[in-house]
Amino acid sequence: MSSSSSSTSNVIKEKQRLGWIEWFRGWFYVVYEMLFQRIMASHLQNPLPLPPLNDLTCIITGCTSGIGLETARQLAESGAHVVMAVRKTKAAHELIQKWQNEQSGMGLLLNVEVMEVDLLSLNSVVKFAEAWNARLGPLHVLINNAGIFSLGEPQRFSKDGYEEHMQVNHLAPALLSMLLIPSLIRGSPSRIVNVNSVMHYVGFVDTEDMNVVSGKRKFTSLVGYTSSKLAQVMFSSILQKRLPAEAGINVVCVSPGIVHTNVARDLPKIVQAGYNLIPYFIFSPQEGSRSTLFAATDPQVPEYCAMLKADEWPVCSFISNDCRPTNASEEAHNLATSNKVWEKTLNLIGLPADAAEKLLEGEEIQCRYGQSLE
Numbered sequence: 001m002s003s004s005s006s007s008t009s010n011v012i013k014e015k016q017r018l019g020w021i022e023w024f025r026g027w028f029y030v031v032y033e034m035l036f037q038r039i040m041a042s043h044l045q046n047p048l049p050l051p052p053l054n055d056l057t058c059i060i061t062g063c064t065s066g067i068g069l070e071t072a073r074q075l076a077e078s079g080a081h082v083v084m085a086v087r088k089t090k091a092a093h094e095l096i097q098k099w100q101n102e103q104s105g106m107g108l109l110l111n112v113e114v115m116e117v118d119l120l121s122l123n124s125v126v127k128f129a130e131a132w133n134a135r136l137g138p139l140h141v142l143i144n145n146a147g148i149f150s151l152g153e154p155q156r157f158s159k160d161g162y163e164e165h166m167q168v169n170h171l172a173p174a175l176l177s178m179l180l181i182p183s184l185i186r187g188s189p190s191r192i193v194n195v196n197s198v199m200h201y202v203g204f205v206d207t208e209d210m211n212v213v214s215g216k217r218k219f220t221s222l223v224g225y226t227s228s229k230l231a232q233v234m235f236s237s238i239l240q241k242r243l244p245a246e247a248g249i250n251v252v253c254v255s256p257g258i259v260h261t262n263v264a265r266d267l268p269k270i271v272q273a274g275y276n277l278i279p280y281f282i283f284s285p286q287e288g289s290r291s292t293l294f295a296a297t298d299p300q301v302p303e304y305c306a307m308l309k310a311d312e313w314p315v316c317s318f319i320s321n322d323c324r325p326t327n328a329s330e331e332a333h334n335l336a337t338s339n340k341v342w343e344k345t346l347n348l349i350g351l352p353a354d355a356a357e358k359l360l361e362g363e364e365i366q367c368r369y370g371q372s373l374e
Protein backbone atom coordinates (compact mmCIF):
# COMPACT_ATOMS: atom_id res chain seq x y z
CA MET A 1 0.00 0.00 0.00
CA SER A 2 1.35 3.46 -0.86
CA SER A 3 2.08 5.84 2.02
CA SER A 4 -0.48 8.37 0.77
CA SER A 5 -3.35 5.86 0.67
CA SER A 6 -2.41 4.52 4.12
CA SER A 7 -2.37 8.02 5.63
CA THR A 8 -5.78 8.69 4.00
CA SER A 9 -7.22 5.53 5.48
CA ASN A 10 -5.78 6.48 8.87
CA VAL A 11 -7.61 9.80 8.97
CA ILE A 12 -10.52 9.39 11.38
CA LYS A 13 -13.30 11.70 10.37
CA GLU A 14 -14.19 14.06 13.20
CA LYS A 15 -17.75 13.48 14.38
CA GLN A 16 -19.79 16.57 13.45
CA ARG A 17 -23.08 15.72 15.16
CA LEU A 18 -24.97 12.88 16.82
CA GLY A 19 -25.77 9.93 14.57
CA TRP A 20 -29.45 9.53 13.68
CA ILE A 21 -29.89 6.49 15.89
CA GLU A 22 -28.27 8.26 18.88
CA TRP A 23 -30.42 11.33 18.18
CA PHE A 24 -33.67 9.33 18.03
CA ARG A 25 -32.71 7.35 21.12
CA GLY A 26 -31.94 10.63 22.91
CA TRP A 27 -35.34 12.09 22.09
CA PHE A 28 -36.96 8.81 23.13
CA TYR A 29 -35.40 9.24 26.61
CA VAL A 30 -36.57 12.87 26.79
CA VAL A 31 -40.16 12.00 25.84
CA TYR A 32 -40.12 8.93 28.09
CA GLU A 33 -39.04 11.08 31.06
CA MET A 34 -41.73 13.63 30.27
CA LEU A 35 -44.51 11.02 30.06
CA PHE A 36 -43.47 8.54 32.72
CA GLN A 37 -41.46 10.45 35.34
CA ARG A 38 -44.37 10.38 37.78
CA ILE A 39 -44.66 6.60 37.45
CA MET A 40 -40.87 6.14 37.59
CA ALA A 41 -40.72 8.18 40.80
CA SER A 42 -43.94 6.85 42.36
CA HIS A 43 -41.92 5.05 45.08
CA LEU A 44 -40.55 8.38 46.36
CA GLN A 45 -42.11 10.43 49.14
CA ASN A 46 -42.67 14.12 48.62
CA PRO A 47 -40.91 15.94 50.18
CA LEU A 48 -37.98 13.55 50.25
CA PRO A 49 -37.32 12.69 53.92
CA LEU A 50 -33.90 13.99 54.99
CA PRO A 51 -31.85 13.01 58.03
CA PRO A 52 -30.58 15.73 60.44
CA LEU A 53 -27.90 17.61 58.48
CA ASN A 54 -26.41 19.83 61.20
CA ASP A 55 -22.85 18.86 60.27
CA LEU A 56 -23.23 19.74 56.60
CA THR A 57 -22.14 22.96 54.87
CA CYS A 58 -23.62 23.34 51.39
CA ILE A 59 -23.21 25.98 48.72
CA ILE A 60 -26.04 26.09 46.21
CA THR A 61 -26.11 28.33 43.16
CA GLY A 62 -29.25 29.92 41.74
CA CYS A 63 -31.59 29.25 44.63
CA THR A 64 -33.97 32.20 44.54
CA SER A 65 -36.42 30.21 42.41
CA GLY A 66 -37.42 26.75 41.22
CA ILE A 67 -35.52 23.59 42.08
CA GLY A 68 -32.70 25.49 43.79
CA LEU A 69 -35.06 27.35 46.12
CA GLU A 70 -36.71 24.10 47.24
CA THR A 71 -33.34 22.37 47.64
CA ALA A 72 -31.93 25.22 49.75
CA ARG A 73 -35.06 25.44 51.92
CA GLN A 74 -35.19 21.71 52.66
CA LEU A 75 -31.46 21.47 53.39
CA ALA A 76 -31.73 24.46 55.75
CA GLU A 77 -34.83 23.06 57.48
CA SER A 78 -32.91 19.82 58.07
CA GLY A 79 -30.22 21.78 59.89
CA ALA A 80 -27.57 22.26 57.21
CA HIS A 81 -25.49 25.42 56.93
CA VAL A 82 -26.69 26.67 53.54
CA VAL A 83 -24.89 29.28 51.48
CA MET A 84 -27.20 30.77 48.86
CA ALA A 85 -24.91 31.72 45.95
CA VAL A 86 -27.14 34.01 43.93
CA ARG A 87 -27.18 37.17 41.89
CA LYS A 88 -30.40 38.53 43.46
CA THR A 89 -29.18 38.89 47.04
CA LYS A 90 -32.19 40.92 48.20
CA ALA A 91 -34.58 38.17 47.03
CA ALA A 92 -32.46 35.59 48.87
CA HIS A 93 -32.56 37.59 52.14
CA GLU A 94 -36.36 37.88 51.82
CA LEU A 95 -36.63 34.13 51.34
CA ILE A 96 -34.54 33.43 54.45
CA GLN A 97 -36.82 35.75 56.44
CA LYS A 98 -39.90 33.94 55.12
CA TRP A 99 -38.47 30.47 55.86
CA GLN A 100 -37.39 31.62 59.32
CA ASN A 101 -40.88 33.00 60.06
CA GLU A 102 -42.40 29.66 59.02
CA GLN A 103 -40.03 27.82 61.37
CA SER A 104 -40.21 30.15 64.34
CA GLY A 105 -43.17 28.24 65.89
CA MET A 106 -40.92 25.15 66.06
CA GLY A 107 -38.01 27.09 67.55
CA LEU A 108 -35.64 26.16 64.72
CA LEU A 109 -33.01 28.78 63.90
CA LEU A 110 -32.01 28.38 60.26
CA ASN A 111 -28.31 28.58 59.41
CA VAL A 112 -28.51 30.24 56.00
CA GLU A 113 -26.39 32.99 54.48
CA VAL A 114 -26.23 34.78 51.15
CA MET A 115 -23.22 35.37 48.92
CA GLU A 116 -23.30 37.10 45.57
CA VAL A 117 -22.25 35.40 42.35
CA ASP A 118 -23.16 36.06 38.74
CA LEU A 119 -22.29 33.10 36.55
CA LEU A 120 -22.31 35.33 33.47
CA SER A 121 -19.07 36.79 34.84
CA LEU A 122 -16.07 34.52 35.44
CA ASN A 123 -14.54 37.35 37.49
CA SER A 124 -17.54 37.09 39.80
CA VAL A 125 -17.03 33.31 40.13
CA VAL A 126 -13.37 33.77 41.08
CA LYS A 127 -14.30 36.49 43.58
CA PHE A 128 -16.90 34.19 45.15
CA ALA A 129 -14.51 31.23 45.39
CA GLU A 130 -11.71 33.39 46.85
CA ALA A 131 -14.06 34.80 49.48
CA TRP A 132 -15.25 31.32 50.45
CA ASN A 133 -11.79 29.70 50.45
CA ALA A 134 -10.43 32.56 52.58
CA ARG A 135 -12.56 31.31 55.48
CA LEU A 136 -10.47 28.12 55.50
CA GLY A 137 -13.57 26.19 56.48
CA PRO A 138 -14.90 22.91 55.11
CA LEU A 139 -17.34 22.59 52.24
CA HIS A 140 -19.27 19.32 52.19
CA VAL A 141 -21.59 19.83 49.21
CA LEU A 142 -21.39 22.16 46.23
CA ILE A 143 -24.64 22.13 44.27
CA ASN A 144 -24.24 23.65 40.80
CA ASN A 145 -27.93 24.28 40.26
CA ALA A 146 -28.20 27.65 38.47
CA GLY A 147 -28.99 27.31 34.80
CA ILE A 148 -30.65 28.95 31.85
CA PHE A 149 -32.64 27.73 28.86
CA SER A 150 -33.50 30.78 26.78
CA LEU A 151 -35.75 28.98 24.32
CA GLY A 152 -36.44 30.90 21.13
CA GLU A 153 -34.02 33.69 22.10
CA PRO A 154 -31.25 34.84 19.76
CA GLN A 155 -27.66 33.77 20.44
CA ARG A 156 -26.09 35.87 23.19
CA PHE A 157 -22.57 36.08 24.57
CA SER A 158 -21.33 36.92 28.04
CA LYS A 159 -18.87 39.74 28.69
CA ASP A 160 -16.23 36.98 28.82
CA GLY A 161 -17.11 36.20 25.19
CA TYR A 162 -18.82 32.84 25.69
CA GLU A 163 -22.23 31.69 24.49
CA GLU A 164 -24.50 32.26 27.48
CA HIS A 165 -25.88 28.70 27.89
CA MET A 166 -22.33 27.32 27.74
CA GLN A 167 -21.12 29.89 30.28
CA VAL A 168 -23.94 29.67 32.85
CA ASN A 169 -24.64 25.92 32.57
CA HIS A 170 -21.12 24.59 32.14
CA LEU A 171 -18.10 26.94 32.16
CA ALA A 172 -18.91 28.96 35.29
CA PRO A 173 -19.93 25.88 37.36
CA ALA A 174 -16.76 24.12 36.16
CA LEU A 175 -14.63 27.07 37.34
CA LEU A 176 -16.48 27.18 40.66
CA SER A 177 -15.99 23.44 41.21
CA MET A 178 -12.28 23.64 40.43
CA LEU A 179 -11.59 26.69 42.60
CA LEU A 180 -13.50 25.22 45.54
CA ILE A 181 -11.46 21.98 45.55
CA PRO A 182 -9.37 23.17 48.56
CA SER A 183 -12.56 23.73 50.60
CA LEU A 184 -14.06 20.43 49.37
CA ILE A 185 -10.88 18.64 50.52
CA ARG A 186 -11.32 20.25 53.97
CA GLY A 187 -14.93 18.97 53.97
CA SER A 188 -14.01 15.49 52.69
CA PRO A 189 -15.95 13.24 52.22
CA SER A 190 -17.63 15.83 50.05
CA ARG A 191 -19.65 16.06 46.87
CA ILE A 192 -20.10 18.18 43.79
CA VAL A 193 -23.69 17.82 42.58
CA ASN A 194 -24.42 19.16 39.10
CA VAL A 195 -28.08 19.72 38.32
CA ASN A 196 -28.00 18.43 34.77
CA SER A 197 -30.82 17.33 32.48
CA VAL A 198 -32.23 14.46 30.46
CA MET A 199 -31.75 16.89 27.54
CA HIS A 200 -28.02 16.09 27.55
CA TYR A 201 -29.04 12.90 25.68
CA VAL A 202 -29.68 15.03 22.58
CA GLY A 203 -26.61 17.20 23.10
CA PHE A 204 -23.40 17.20 21.08
CA VAL A 205 -20.22 19.08 21.93
CA ASP A 206 -17.95 20.36 19.17
CA THR A 207 -14.81 21.13 21.16
CA GLU A 208 -13.48 23.30 18.31
CA ASP A 209 -16.65 25.37 18.36
CA MET A 210 -18.00 25.53 21.93
CA ASN A 211 -19.57 28.93 21.13
CA VAL A 212 -21.40 27.54 18.06
CA VAL A 213 -20.14 30.36 15.83
CA SER A 214 -18.31 28.49 13.06
CA GLY A 215 -21.45 27.94 10.99
CA LYS A 216 -20.91 24.15 11.04
CA ARG A 217 -24.08 23.93 13.15
CA LYS A 218 -26.91 26.41 13.15
CA PHE A 219 -27.31 27.91 16.63
CA THR A 220 -30.64 27.45 18.36
CA SER A 221 -31.19 27.75 22.10
CA LEU A 222 -31.87 23.99 22.08
CA VAL A 223 -28.38 23.42 20.65
CA GLY A 224 -26.93 25.84 23.25
CA TYR A 225 -28.73 24.19 26.19
CA THR A 226 -28.19 20.54 25.24
CA SER A 227 -24.49 21.04 24.36
CA SER A 228 -23.86 22.83 27.65
CA LYS A 229 -25.50 20.03 29.65
CA LEU A 230 -23.52 17.33 27.80
CA ALA A 231 -20.31 19.34 28.25
CA GLN A 232 -21.00 19.37 31.99
CA VAL A 233 -21.39 15.56 32.12
CA MET A 234 -18.17 15.08 30.10
CA PHE A 235 -16.15 17.53 32.22
CA SER A 236 -17.52 15.94 35.42
CA SER A 237 -16.46 12.49 34.19
CA ILE A 238 -12.84 13.57 33.75
CA LEU A 239 -12.84 15.54 37.00
CA GLN A 240 -14.07 12.43 38.83
CA LYS A 241 -11.27 10.42 37.22
CA ARG A 242 -8.60 12.99 38.15
CA LEU A 243 -9.67 13.14 41.79
CA PRO A 244 -7.95 10.28 43.63
CA ALA A 245 -10.15 8.22 45.95
CA GLU A 246 -8.15 9.59 48.95
CA ALA A 247 -9.35 13.12 48.14
CA GLY A 248 -12.85 11.96 49.05
CA ILE A 249 -14.61 14.28 46.60
CA ASN A 250 -17.36 12.69 44.53
CA VAL A 251 -18.86 14.22 41.41
CA VAL A 252 -22.48 13.46 40.54
CA CYS A 253 -24.80 14.71 37.80
CA VAL A 254 -28.55 14.56 38.31
CA SER A 255 -31.66 14.91 36.22
CA PRO A 256 -34.42 16.65 38.21
CA GLY A 257 -37.14 15.57 35.76
CA ILE A 258 -39.38 17.95 33.84
CA VAL A 259 -40.22 20.56 36.44
CA HIS A 260 -42.55 23.56 36.46
CA THR A 261 -40.16 26.42 37.27
CA ASN A 262 -39.00 29.78 35.92
CA VAL A 263 -36.79 27.90 33.49
CA ALA A 264 -39.82 28.09 31.20
CA ARG A 265 -40.05 31.88 31.54
CA ASP A 266 -38.53 32.44 28.10
CA LEU A 267 -40.70 29.84 26.41
CA PRO A 268 -43.27 31.12 23.94
CA LYS A 269 -46.59 31.95 25.69
CA ILE A 270 -48.33 29.04 23.96
CA VAL A 271 -45.79 26.53 25.32
CA GLN A 272 -46.10 28.07 28.81
CA ALA A 273 -49.86 27.59 28.56
CA GLY A 274 -49.22 23.94 27.64
CA TYR A 275 -47.04 23.61 30.77
CA ASN A 276 -49.97 24.79 32.89
CA LEU A 277 -52.39 22.41 31.17
CA ILE A 278 -50.43 19.25 31.91
CA PRO A 279 -49.69 19.45 35.62
CA TYR A 280 -50.05 15.70 35.97
CA PHE A 281 -46.95 15.05 33.90
CA ILE A 282 -44.81 17.90 35.20
CA PHE A 283 -43.12 17.82 38.62
CA SER A 284 -43.56 20.58 41.15
CA PRO A 285 -40.25 22.21 42.23
CA GLN A 286 -40.46 20.18 45.45
CA GLU A 287 -40.73 16.94 43.47
CA GLY A 288 -38.00 18.17 41.14
CA SER A 289 -35.64 18.82 44.06
CA ARG A 290 -35.64 15.18 45.21
CA SER A 291 -32.86 13.85 42.97
CA THR A 292 -30.59 16.77 43.91
CA LEU A 293 -31.30 16.31 47.62
CA PHE A 294 -30.70 12.56 47.26
CA ALA A 295 -27.39 13.12 45.45
CA ALA A 296 -26.34 15.68 48.06
CA THR A 297 -27.16 13.64 51.17
CA ASP A 298 -27.73 9.92 50.60
CA PRO A 299 -24.97 7.71 52.05
CA GLN A 300 -25.21 5.28 49.09
CA VAL A 301 -24.03 7.93 46.63
CA PRO A 302 -20.30 7.90 47.57
CA GLU A 303 -20.37 4.08 47.48
CA TYR A 304 -21.86 4.17 43.99
CA CYS A 305 -19.25 6.72 42.83
CA ALA A 306 -16.45 4.57 44.30
CA MET A 307 -17.79 1.51 42.48
CA LEU A 308 -17.79 3.33 39.11
CA LYS A 309 -14.29 4.62 39.79
CA ALA A 310 -12.99 1.14 40.65
CA ASP A 311 -14.53 -0.21 37.43
CA GLU A 312 -12.92 2.64 35.44
CA TRP A 313 -16.36 3.48 34.06
CA PRO A 314 -15.96 6.30 31.50
CA VAL A 315 -18.76 8.47 32.89
CA CYS A 316 -19.38 10.00 36.30
CA SER A 317 -22.42 8.94 38.35
CA PHE A 318 -25.73 10.10 36.96
CA ILE A 319 -28.83 10.05 39.16
CA SER A 320 -32.24 10.13 37.50
CA ASN A 321 -35.34 12.05 38.62
CA ASP A 322 -36.45 8.89 40.49
CA CYS A 323 -33.26 8.96 42.63
CA ARG A 324 -31.92 5.84 40.93
CA PRO A 325 -28.59 5.60 39.12
CA THR A 326 -28.95 5.74 35.37
CA ASN A 327 -26.62 5.68 32.40
CA ALA A 328 -25.60 8.96 30.82
CA SER A 329 -25.93 9.36 27.05
CA GLU A 330 -23.98 7.29 24.55
CA GLU A 331 -22.01 10.39 23.50
CA ALA A 332 -21.09 11.03 27.16
CA HIS A 333 -19.21 7.70 27.01
CA ASN A 334 -16.91 9.07 24.31
CA LEU A 335 -13.78 9.34 26.44
CA ALA A 336 -11.70 11.00 23.72
CA THR A 337 -14.22 13.84 23.44
CA SER A 338 -14.59 14.08 27.23
CA ASN A 339 -10.81 14.57 27.50
CA LYS A 340 -10.98 17.29 24.84
CA VAL A 341 -13.90 18.93 26.68
CA TRP A 342 -11.79 18.87 29.86
CA GLU A 343 -8.77 20.49 28.17
CA LYS A 344 -10.83 23.04 26.28
CA THR A 345 -12.87 23.96 29.35
CA LEU A 346 -9.77 24.56 31.49
CA ASN A 347 -8.42 26.75 28.73
CA LEU A 348 -11.66 28.75 28.40
CA ILE A 349 -12.00 29.28 32.16
CA GLY A 350 -8.40 30.44 32.38
CA LEU A 351 -6.91 27.59 34.42
CA PRO A 352 -3.69 25.66 33.74
CA ALA A 353 -3.98 22.15 32.32
CA ASP A 354 -2.66 20.66 35.59
CA ALA A 355 -4.99 22.73 37.80
CA ALA A 356 -6.64 19.71 39.46
CA GLU A 357 -3.31 18.06 40.33
CA LYS A 358 -1.86 21.30 41.73
CA LEU A 359 -4.94 22.02 43.84
CA LEU A 360 -4.88 18.47 45.18
CA GLU A 361 -1.26 18.99 46.23
CA GLY A 362 -2.27 22.15 48.05
CA GLU A 363 -0.52 24.45 45.59
CA GLU A 364 -1.88 27.83 44.55
CA ILE A 365 -3.00 28.23 40.94
CA GLN A 366 -3.40 31.32 38.83
CA CYS A 367 -6.66 31.93 37.00
CA ARG A 368 -6.77 34.29 34.02
CA TYR A 369 -10.00 35.69 35.45
CA GLY A 370 -10.32 37.63 38.67
CA GLN A 371 -6.84 39.16 38.30
CA SER A 372 -8.05 42.73 38.25
CA LEU A 373 -10.45 42.44 41.20
CA GLU A 374 -10.25 45.29 43.63
Ligand SMILES: NC(=O)c1ccc[n+]([C@@H]2O[C@H](COP(=O)([O-])OP(=O)(O)OC[C@H]3O[C@@H](n4cnc5c(N)ncnc54)[C@H](OP(=O)(O)O)[C@@H]3O)[C@@H](O)[C@H]2O)c1
Nearest residue numbers: 062064065066067118119120146147197258259261262263
Ligand atom coordinates in the same frame (compact mmCIF):
# COMPACT_ATOMS: atom_id res chain seq x y z
N1 LIG B 1 -37.23 22.87 35.10
C1 LIG B 1 -36.91 21.81 34.41
O1 LIG B 1 -37.78 21.16 33.79
C2 LIG B 1 -35.49 21.34 34.36
C3 LIG B 1 -35.21 20.12 33.72
C4 LIG B 1 -33.89 19.68 33.67
C5 LIG B 1 -32.89 20.42 34.26
N2 LIG B 1 -33.19 21.59 34.88
C6 LIG B 1 -32.08 22.34 35.48
O2 LIG B 1 -32.38 22.67 36.81
C7 LIG B 1 -31.61 23.79 37.22
C8 LIG B 1 -32.50 24.78 37.96
O3 LIG B 1 -33.43 25.31 37.03
P1 LIG B 1 -34.95 25.60 37.41
O4 LIG B 1 -35.78 24.72 36.56
O5 LIG B 1 -35.16 25.58 38.87
O6 LIG B 1 -35.10 27.08 36.79
P2 LIG B 1 -35.21 28.52 37.47
O7 LIG B 1 -36.41 28.57 38.35
O8 LIG B 1 -35.15 29.47 36.32
O9 LIG B 1 -33.90 28.63 38.33
C9 LIG B 1 -32.67 28.90 37.76
C10 LIG B 1 -31.85 29.64 38.76
O10 LIG B 1 -30.59 29.92 38.13
C11 LIG B 1 -30.26 31.26 38.43
N3 LIG B 1 -29.40 31.87 37.43
C12 LIG B 1 -29.63 32.06 36.11
N4 LIG B 1 -28.62 32.74 35.56
C13 LIG B 1 -27.74 32.99 36.55
C14 LIG B 1 -26.50 33.68 36.61
N5 LIG B 1 -25.96 34.27 35.54
N6 LIG B 1 -25.85 33.75 37.78
C15 LIG B 1 -26.38 33.21 38.89
N7 LIG B 1 -27.54 32.56 38.92
C16 LIG B 1 -28.22 32.46 37.75
C17 LIG B 1 -31.59 31.99 38.45
O11 LIG B 1 -31.43 33.20 39.17
P3 LIG B 1 -32.13 34.57 38.69
O12 LIG B 1 -33.48 34.55 39.32
O13 LIG B 1 -31.20 35.61 39.22
O14 LIG B 1 -32.20 34.53 37.19
C18 LIG B 1 -32.46 30.97 39.17
O15 LIG B 1 -32.35 31.11 40.55
C19 LIG B 1 -31.00 24.37 35.93
O16 LIG B 1 -29.65 23.97 35.85
C20 LIG B 1 -31.81 23.69 34.83
O17 LIG B 1 -31.09 23.56 33.63
C21 LIG B 1 -34.46 22.07 34.95
